[in-house]
Amino acid sequence: MKTAEFARFRPQGFTRLGALGRKSVTGLGAAALVCLLTACGGGAEWNNRDISGLMPPLEFELYSETGAQVTADDFDGQAQLMFFGFTHCPDICPITLGVLAKALDQLGPEAEAVDVLFVGVDPERDQPEVLAEYTDAFGPRFVGLSGTQEQLKALAKRYRVSFSYEDRDATGAYGVNHSSAVYAFDETGKVRLLIDADTGPEAIAADLRRLIREG
Amino acid sequence: MEEFVHFLTPYEFSPTIAGGALLSLVLFGRGAARLREQGRSVGFWRSLAFVVGVLSMYVVMQTQYDYWSQHMFFIHRVQHLVLHHLGPFLVALAVPIEVLGAGLPDRVASGIQRVALSPPFAPLRWMFHQPVLQAVVFVGLIYLWLSPELHFYAMLNIPLYNLMNWSMAIDGLIFWLFMLDPRDPRQAGTLGYGGRVLLLIAIVIPQILIGAYLGFSQESLYDVYAVCGRLWPLDPVTDQQIGGLTTWIPASMMSVLGLLVVIRRSAQTDRARESAAHPNAKLQASGGTA
Numbered sequence: 133m134k135t136a137e138f139a140r141f142r143p144q145g146f147t148r149l150g151a152l153g154r155k156s157v158t159g160l161g162a163a164a165l166v167c168l169l170t171a172c173g174g175g176a177e178w179n180n181r182d183i184s185g186l187m188p189p190l191e192f193e194l195y196s197e198t199g200a201q202v203t204a205d206d207f208d209g210q211a212q213l214m215f216f217g218f219t220h221c222p223d224i225c226p227i228t229l230g231v232l233a234k235a236l237d238q239l240g241p242e243a244e245a246v247d248v249l250f251v252g253v254d255p256e257r258d259q260p261e262v263l264a265e266y267t268d269a270f271g272p273r274f275v276g277l278s279g280t281q282e283q284l285k286a287l288a289k290r291y292r293v294s295f296s297y298e299d300r301d302a303t304g305a306y307g308v309n310h311s312s313a314v315y316a317f318d319e320t321g322k323v324r325l326l327i328d329a330d331t332g333p334e335a336i337a338a339d340l341r342r343l344i345r346e347g
Numbered sequence: 348m349e350e351f352v353h354f355l356t357p358y359e360f361s362p363t364i365a366g367g368a369l370l371s372l373v374l375f376g377r378g379a380a381r382l383r384e385q386g387r388s389v390g391f392w393r394s395l396a397f398v399v400g401v402l403s404m405y406v407v408m409q410t411q412y413d414y415w416s417q418h419m420f421f422i423h424r425v426q427h428l429v430l431h432h433l434g435p436f437l438v439a440l441a442v443p444i445e446v447l448g449a450g451l452p453d454r455v456a457s458g459i460q461r462v463a464l465s466p467p468f469a470p471l472r473w474m475f476h477q478p479v480l481q482a483v484v485f486v487g488l489i490y491l492w493l494s495p496e497l498h499f500y501a502m503l504n505i506p507l508y509n510l511m512n513w514s515m516a517i518d519g520l521i522f523w524l525f526m527l528d529p530r531d532p533r534q535a536g537t538l539g540y541g542g543r544v545l546l547l548i549a550i551v552i553p554q555i556l557i558g559a560y561l562g563f564s565q566e567s568l569y570d571v572y573a574v575c576g577r578l579w580p581l582d583p584v585t586d587q588q589i590g591g592l593t594t595w596i597p598a599s600m601m602s603v604l605g606l607l608v609v610i611r612r613s614a615q616t617d618r619a620r621e622s623a624a625h626p627n628a629k630l631q632a633s634g635g636t637a
Contacts, residue, residue, distance in 0.1 A: 186504040216576075289358075292503055294418040294576035311576035326503075326574065 178342070179335035180316075181326040190214070190321040192287045194251070194279035197264035202277065204321055210247045211343050212317040213327065216293055218254035218308045219266040219276075225250075227329065228314065233270045234333035235340060243273055245319075245344045251287065252278040253295040254308050291315060316340070319347055358414040359505070368405040372398065375443060378450030393441045400437030403429050404516060417502060418578045420569050421589035427515050428593055431489070432601040435519030439527040440608065475525060478538045482546050485522045486553045488514055489594070493557060495568045502571040527608055531616045540613035547602045547609065554602075558595020562588050 190204040190212060213232060217225035229250065236243040250267050252258025255278045263276025278284070288295060293311035300306045316325035316339070324343055327336055357365070375397050379389040406412055407426045416426040448456045462468065474480055492498060492511050501507045525537070526547065532539045538546070561568070567583035577586070 181499075183500075183503060186500060186507075292417060292505075292575050294414075294578060296578065309576060309578070309580055311574060313574045313576075328574070 178325060179331050179339050180328055182324070183315075183326045184322065184324050187292070187315075187323040188290060189323065190317045191290065192251075192277075192279075193283055194277040194287070195260060197260050197267060197276035199260040207247050207249070207275075208321065209319050211245055211319055211340065212247050212249055212321075213340075214249045214251060214291075214315045214317070216251045216253050216288065216295060216310050216313070218252050218310065219258050219262050220254065220305070221308070221310075224310075224312055228312065229267075229270045229274065231329040231333055231336065232314065233274070235336035236271060236273055238333060238337035239340060239344075242341060242344055246273055246340060248274045250274060250276050251284070252276060253284050253288070253310055254297070255279065255281070255284065316343060318343060354411045356411065357409040358411055361409065361509075364405065364408050368401050368409075371401055371443075371447065374447045374450030375441075376450070378446035378448065381449045382446060389441075389446055393446075396437045397441035397443055397446075400434045400439075400441065403437070404434035407434075408512060408516075415578055417508075418572060418576060419581065420572050420583075420586045421593055422578070424590040424593040426512075427489075427492075428597055430512060431485075431515040431519040432598055435516070435523045436527075436601055436604070438520060439523035442527075442529055444524070475521065476537065478525075478542055478546050481522055481525055482550050484518055486550050488518055489554065490557060493561075493594075495570075498569055499571045502575065523605070526605055527612070529612050529615065531619065540609055540616070543609045544606060547605045551599045551602045554598045555595055558591050558593070558598065561591025562595055564588070564591065 190207075193201065193203050196202045196206075215225075215228060215232075217228070219225075229248070232248055236246060236248070239246070248267075248270070250263070252263055258276070258278040260276070260278075263278060267274035267276040279287075284295070291313070293313060295308060295310040298307040298309065312329070314327035314329065315323060316327055318324050325339060327339070329336075375394070379394060382389055407416070407429045412422075412426070416423040448460075451459070463472075492501060492515070501511045526543055528535065528537050530537060564587060565584060567573070567587060569583075569587065572586065573583055577583075
């Protein structure tokens, strides 16, 4: 394990509890475990978190923005980015999708190998035509998906994310609590990265380029 | 009612946990009935402690509570408080080993005993009687699973998540069974009561340190809850602070409760030793007052 990586692992501030000799032992143990899990040591660092093998491969049954029933197989052969949000989202969704759109711009023609799956977890408002209009604003690689509560919950559970609805206000509008995660899958549907929009378009583009080339 | 049924539905059903909880309750019930026939009643409070202890551990692992703990840091800390401190403490308070053994068919019970006392299990028995090791593992597991990087992966990966919860539950059971053992240390070869008091105080300090650190921290260390979504939009630092206080105060209180039980056990042992040394003392005393 490289020192840089180890330093990143060491939580800031925990070192201040350094009077405990135990800390370094557990720290080492944790580092070793994380190391095993992420198969570190091979290849350069990703800008985003490598979660290969930590979660099951992509699988879902939903409806797409054309209204057709789709499964993960329909997106085979493409690298995929999956984000859970809702079309009436005021902040996180448009910001995250905007960063992804910029990253795809930087990829140029290589962006053709990527699909961005926007999973609307608010089916009441995330109807196919609304999804289509919403995702078109970000570019041709963006696909809107949604489904029944059961289908959405199964997918959310598979990737250990949550979503829930807030109370309606006087106008009937309501917020939806959802995750900020962007999961990246390779062309075979294996989970590879957990992308944080805060890393920025350049860092994400670099990771995507590598993901596409490595396959 | 519907909500209650939904709550009781396991988020991630585990036959091992459900079967283990059920089996332990059945064995305890059978054992208690059998001991009562022999004139050695287990009593209401011991039975209650066992049932509540087992059920509390079951509930935090096999209901929707498990889902909540995956999506809110402080709820996760309460889950570990139950798995590592409260549940095992109650189970150990019930002094369950003999009762569970009595609940088994005799041949199975003696078989298990033979296996447990066989040479391959010697290292395990040795570890069970190492007080320093017990304390290091008890505190070490708390620090280990709270390392932000490992915590992140544990919340994403199901096998690692299960390993985390199982390790807390099993270590909790071993630790509290060891600390609250009612047998006379001189006869059973267990750690003396003074040693146990020191140990219970020793484990409080690192728990206060990490709990207070999280409780006063102004930066969010556990991103995974934002990444995967919180149950409701609670501020990450607030979530972490409540979680820190949970790791600090109730966890330390369990050591205080442990101290009280150890002191009580010590007094009981003294009385037992005295009456063993002067078998007639009691009779003479009662004879004198008559």
